Amino acid sequence: MCWIFSNRRATAVACFFIFVCFASLGVAGDREAIQYYESALQAMDSQQYEAALADLKKALAHRSEDAIIDHPDEKQTSWAPYGRGLQQVVTYSSFEYYPNAQLAKVQGILEYQHRIKYPPNLILHWIGLTEPSEDNILDGGELGIAMFLLENVGLSNAFDVILELSCQSCEGIDFDDKLQVGSVPAGETKLLSMNVTSQRDIQALDRHFKVIAHEDNGFDSNILAVVLQTRPYRPPALVLDNIQMHDSSGDSKISAQEIVRIKAKVKNVGEGIAESVNADVVFGEHVFLGPRSTQHFNVGTLMPGEGRDIEFSFFTNRRLREAKKIPVSIGMTEKEGKFGHIEDLDLYLAVPMTQLINVAEAFVGMNGLDGKQLNIDNQIPLGNIQKKHAVAVVIGNKNYKSNGVPDVNYAHNDAHFIKEYLVKALGYDRANIIYLLDATAARFNETFGNESNPLGKLYSYVKPLLSDVFIYYSGHGAPGLTDNNAYFVPADVDPNYIATSGYSLQTFYKNIARIPARHVTIVLDTCFSGNSAAGFLLNNVSPAFIKVKDKSPSIRNAAVFTSAMSDQVSSWYPEKRHSLFTYFFLKGLSGQADSNQDNKIMTSELGVYLKAEVPYHALRIAGSEQEPHLQQEQDSLVFEFKRTPQDGAIVSQ
Numbered sequence: 001m002c003w004i005f006s007n008r009r010a011t012a013v014a015c016f017f018i019f020v021c022f023a024s025l026g027v028a029g030d031r032e033a034i035q036y037y038e039s040a041l042q043a044m045d046s047q048q049y050e051a052a053l054a055d056l057k058k059a060l061a062h063r064s065e066d067a068i069i070d071h072p073d074e075k076q077t078s079w080a081p082y083g084r085g086l087q088q089v090v091t092y093s094s095f096e097y098y099p100n101a102q103l104a105k106v107q108g109i110l111e112y113q114h115r116i117k118y119p120p121n122l123i124l125h126w127i128g129l130t131e132p133s134e135d136n137i138l139d140g141g142e143l144g145i146a147m148f149l150l151e152n153v154g155l156s157n158a159f160d161v162i163l164e165l166s167c168q169s170c171e172g173i174d175f176d177d178k179l180q181v182g183s184v185p186a187g188e189t190k191l192l193s194m195n196v197t198s199q200r201d202i203q204a205l206d207r208h209f210k211v212i213a214h215e216d217n218g219f220d221s222n223i224l225a226v227v228l229q230t231r232p233y234r235p236p237a238l239v240l241d242n243i244q245m246h247d248s249s250g251d252s253k254i255s256a257q258e259i260v261r262i263k264a265k266v267k268n269v270g271e272g273i274a275e276s277v278n279a280d281v282v283f284g285e286h287v288f289l290g291p292r293s294t295q296h297f298n299v300g301t302l303m304p305g306e307g308r309d310i311e312f313s314f315f316t317n318r319r320l321r322e323a324k325k326i327p328v329s330i331g332m333t334e335k336e337g338k339f340g341h342i343e344d345l346d347l348y349l350a351v352p353m354t355q356l357i358n359v360a361e362a363f364v365g366m367n368g369l370d371g372k373q374l375n376i377d378n379q380i381p382l383g384n385i386q387k388k389h390a391v392a393v394v395i396g397n398k399n400y401k402s403n404g405v406p407d408v409n410y411a412h413n414d415a416h417f418i419k420e421y422l423v424k425a426l427g428y429d430r431a432n433i434i435y436l437l438d439a440t441a442a443r444f445n446e447t448f449g450n451e452s453n454p455l456g457k458l459y460s461y462v463k464p465l466l467s468d469v470f471i472y473y474s475g476h477g478a479p480g481l482t483d484n485n486a487y488f489v490p491a492d493v494d495p496n497y498i499a500t501s502g503y504s505l506q507t508f509y510k511n512i513a514r515i516p517a518r519h520v521t522i523v524l525d526t527c528f529s530g531n532s533a534a535g536f537l538l539n540n541v542s543p544a545f546i547k548v549k550d551k552s553p554s555i556r557n558a559a560v561f562t563s564a565m566s567d568q569v570s571s572w573y574p575e576k577r578h579s580l581f582t583y584f585f586l587k588g589l590s591g592q593a594d595s596n597q598d599n600k601i602m603t604s605e606l607g608v609y610l611k612a613e614v615p616y617h618a619l620r621i622a623g624s625e626q627e628p629h630l631q632q633e634q635d636s637l638v639f640e641f642k643r644t645p646q647d648g649a650i651v652s653q
Contacts, residue, residue: 033062071095121154122221140233141200151189158184160216172202204231237270238332256318267307269416274302275335284327286320387427389466393434397475402494411474414582438491444503454511464516477528486528509553520558559603559632571622584613601639
């Protein structure tokens with residue numbers, strides 16, 4: 001309302017005229033705003049939302065705030081006494097003016113209509129699994145991150161998006177089942193991640209997940225099927241590798257009070273990651289730490305196959321007699337506290353120690369290549385053919401849990417270098433190698449199947465008629481005392497009860513014969529007599545009364561190498577830190593077995609080479625008979641290589 005009053009009529013009229021002029025300037029904007037606003041309301045009633053949107057924007061240009069205002073065209077005028085004069089009273093009708101609220105409503109309707117005509121289109125893509133071992137397999141105890149890409153290829157925005165992950169039969173896996181994504185504007189892409197954790201005792205299975213992105217208005221994404229492979233916890237295994245010795249005199253013999261420098265590589269030959277690795281040098285009596293040297297080494301984290309060098313020096317006093325063993329060892333520990341051990345360096349006073357030095361000698365041509373020049377551990381021939389479908393099982397059983405069962409000292413070392421030869425020389429993919437150290441009975445059954453179900457993990461890895469299969473075993477074998485059958489001895493089995501808890505060689509051959517492989521190579525560095533290089537496995541039984549049924553395998557397209565006859569012992573080669581058989585198997589594979597110098601190693605050539613070398617060295621080193629054996633239906637190619645013209649090195653092709 002507004003009032004104009006005066007004691008004199010002339011003044012009242014003049015003042016009223018002036019007020020009306022000024023007041024008309026204030027209400028002109030409201031009049032235009034109301035006109036556009038009313039036009040917008042009419043358009044909304046007629047569902048003409050584009051026109052309503054235009055009118056509302058015009059109304060806001062004249063008056064921008066929502067309010068209850070006076071309508072300039074709806075007024076009543078009256079006069080009323082005021083003191084000694086008159087008072088003119090102008091009353092306006094109130095008007096509800098809410099253009100901002102109506103604008104939001106219209107925009108929502110228009111956007112909904114647009115979304116119905118041009119909806120959002122969410123496309124969900126699988127990127128992959130990120131996990132510590134970087135092999136796209138979730139091992140027991142690992143935290144993995146599942147990575148997704150969500151893109152909106154539609155013309156409208158997607159609102160309140162939630163990524164949902166579900167899985168059936170996923171025992172042993174913990175995962176985030178929902179992820180709040182929020183809005184995904186049209187044409188934009190978002191990178192999403194969800195945590196997936198496996199428990200330590202998880203089984204080796206394919207886990208099938210269903211992933212979908214839900215949108216608030218029902219415009220959901222495609223359903224994505226993701227398969228994650230899990231397997232049980234794979235422990236690390238710490239060993240010393242590439243041990244080198246340098247004495248001050250340079251004669252490769254340690255003398256009293258002479259400074260001796262040792263360099264060694266702490267290496268993880270297991271399949272799991274070794275964290276917080278430490279190495280400590282332990283000295284016995286009469287041995288002392290050298291000047292400016294240390295006994296403790298913080299090695300850090302070692303990935304599978306990775307190693308780091310440590311170096312220290314020591315000296316002895318004169319109280320240590322010649323040919324006496326020098327008490328120097330290296331203890332290796334890691335975060336779990338379970339997978340390290342103490343390794344003795346086998347050092348002797350005044351005895352040539354050249355066998356400790358892994359000198360990296362260059363390859364020479366096939367002519368003139370001899371054992372002194374060839375270092376099988378450091379000089380692995382490199383291949384240039386990748387066998388992407390080839391599958392291998394490599395087992396090294398060194399540590400046995402049963403009391404009285406001797407360890408197989410070099411089984412881990414043998415298994416490690418067999419695996420390296422498979423990858424570097426024969427072209428196998430590491431992801432296709434099932435690598436087991438100290439395999440339990442459960443792992444044997446899981447890998448090869450059992451008597452009632454032959455379809456083990458190895459079977460599932462093989463592509464029919466495309467995959468070559470290579471199987472290597474180093475560890476104990478034993479006969480069943482009741483059935484005289486041959487058995488592998490798993491690391492958690494008592495050999496005295498092998499017939500009920502071991503893994504039958506007969507079952508092994510029978511299940512391998514069921515695998516539809518192109519060719520199978522089996523290398524068994526074990527004996528099934530119950531005897532070993534470290535002693536007899538069975539209690540209160542004389543080896544003379546042990547008879548083992550020597551059943552030949554019946555496997556088509558297969559070559560089976562065995563290290564000894566059923567009543568013999570497989571010897572070690574301590575100087576080379578290998579078993580005798582495996583050492584010469586790798587040496588033959590490196591080129592020594594190529595009798596006709598055609599740059600090819602055939603199974604028959606390898607068999608002949610082993611028969612020539614192993615029995616001779618077994619008698620010379622261990623004083624025992626050991627006769628390796630090869631059984632096959634037809635000859636097959638193991639390895640092919642060529643010489644490089646620059647240095648005569650041998651490289652596979």
